[in-house]
Amino acid sequence: MAAQLTGLWPNITGLNGHSLHARNSSPPSTICAAYSPSSSTIQIVGGKASGLQTNGSPKPSNTLGRNQEENDWEGLETDIYHWTKTLRPIQWFPGHIAKAEKELKEQLKLIDVVIEVRDARIPMSTSHPQMDSWLGTRKRILVLNREDMISTTDRNAWANYYARQGIKVIFSNGQLGMGTMKLGRLAKELSNGVNVKRRAKGLLPRPVRAGVVGYPNVGKSSLINRLLKRRMCSAASRPGVTRELKWVRFGTDLELLDSPGMIPMRIGDQSAAIKLAICDDIGERSYDSADVAAILVQMLSRIPTVGITALHNRYKIEADGSCGKIFVQKLARQLFNGDTHQAAFRILSDFRKGKFGWIALERPPK
Numbered sequence: 001m002a003a004q005l006t007g008l009w010p011n012i013t014g015l016n017g018h019s020l021h022a023r024n025s026s027p028p029s030t031i032c033a034a035y036s037p038s039s040s041t042i043q044i045v046g047g048k049a050s051g052l053q054t055n056g057s058p059k060p061s062n063t064l065g066r067n068q069e070e071n072d073w074e075g076l077e078t079d080i081y082h083w084t085k086t087l088r089p090i091q092w093f094p095g096h097i098a099k100a101e102k103e104l105k106e107q108l109k110l111i112d113v114v115i116e117v118r119d120a121r122i123p124m125s126t127s128h129p130q131m132d133s134w135l136g137t138r139k140r141i142l143v144l145n146r147e148d149m150i151s152t153t154d155r156n157a158w159a160n161y162y163a164r165q166g167i168k169v170i171f172s173n174g175q176l177g178m179g180t181m182k183l184g185r186l187a188k189e190l191s192n193g194v195n196v197k198r199r200a201k202g203l204l205p206r207p208v209r210a211g212v213v214g215y216p217n218v219g220k221s222s223l224i225n226r227l228l229k230r231r232m233c234s235a236a237s238r239p240g241v242t243r244e245l246k247w248v249r250f251g252t253d254l255e256l257l258d259s260p261g262m263i264p265m266r267i268g269d270q271s272a273a274i275k276l277a278i279c280d281d282i283g284e285r286s287y288d289s290a291d292v293a294a295i296l297v298q299m300l301s302r303i304p305t306v307g308i309t310a311l312h313n314r315y316k317i318e319a320d321g322s323c324g325k326i327f328v329q330k331l332a333r334q335l336f337n338g339d340t341h342q343a344a345f346r347i348l349s350d351f352r353k354g355k356f357g358w359i360a361l362e363r364p365p366k
């Protein structure tokens with residue numbers, strides 16, 4: 001594919017300290033991301049940062065540590081924006097999503113409570129920009145699924161973030177079922193009013209109806225299957241498996257609507273798009289895997305629990321002085337006869353399998 005790769009190496013200096021909103025500032029050029037001065041507070045070699053917390057390490061002991069950590073994540077977000085700016089935009093909007101979007105809006109009238117599922121690795125990037133306007137004042141439960149794929153530190157950061165806003169969030173594992181009992185209970189609790197009203201009118205109670213919505217491949221169908229303790233909805237490890245809306249019954253008192261993953265027709269935020277690609281939450285035809293893997297390498301180099309050392313340990317490639325793209329090319333030469341796509345696929349699937357540890361790619365904004 002004819003993606004421009006220039007964004008992956010020169011022009012990728014960090015802008016640490018700039019807020020995420022300072023995205024229009026142009027980055028200084030000719031410095032590779034993995035060695036960006038923006039990561040000066042992160043000691044890349046060895047993969048441990050002074051200011052950043054690592055998996056299993058104690059929490060930063062003071063506000064200074066926390067602030068530093070937040071600044072580092074914010075710096076990384078800003079850099080991702082610049083890295084992706086010159087790439088061919090990632091867009092994915094297959095026909096079944098347009099159709100499902102229309103149908104979902106119609107079904108919303110029947111829904112008592114909405115269960116919005118997001119990918120715990122990227123809760124911001126799997127937040128649909130139009131969801132608020134679609135749902136209006138409808139009762140809503142936020143689920144961060146794939147909890148097994150992030151660290152405890154990540155989880156705490158997100159739990160605190162939502163708690164501060166008074167938003168109830170459930171962490172779940174759609175594969176093993178953690179969190180689903182709580183989810184079923186909460187859905188029924190929130191919809192209680194429906195049957196109170198019916199009884200007052202002399203009507204018989206009816207099952208409450210919960211609509212499960214979210215981006216592709218975040219685990220919606222798996223969660224429903226776990227709730228039902230039966231495989232009622234097809235689930236598979238690629239986006240775009242559920243293509244139609246489908247109501248299924250849970251016991252006598254809950255009905256669940258499975259829906260295809262919703263994604264905006266035009267993804268305006270390409271930092272989000274690249275993370276969707278990394279996490280396999282968007283169709284693979286929409287992106288150039290070599291570009292995406294190169295950015296992933298640059299991101300991992302900056303995340304202290306991974307760092308250059310973990311990349312070196314896994315691939316035995318000297319990352320010194322190289323950029324993401326060069327790293328992918330080196331791996332291609334070393335293992336795949338120069339085939340960069342195979343090399344890119346290896347890096348992406350290693351990340352998805354947790355070979356660099358289970359980590360989120362996003363932390364809450366300040």
Ligand SMILES: Nc1nc2c(ncn2[C@@H]2O[C@H](COP(=O)(O)OP(=O)(O)O)[C@@H](O)[C@H]2O)c(=O)[nH]1
Binds near residue numbers: 223
């Ligand atoms: N590790 C892990 N895998 C999950 C989890 N939830 C779902 N999956 C897997 O992710 C893939 C996509 O799940 P699916 O339910 O089809 O997602 P949907 O497209 O949102 O309906 C499947 O291979 C599931 O087994 C989870 O919490 N953790």
Ligand SMILES: [Mg+2]
Binds near residue numbers: 220221222234259261
């Ligand atoms: Mg599905």
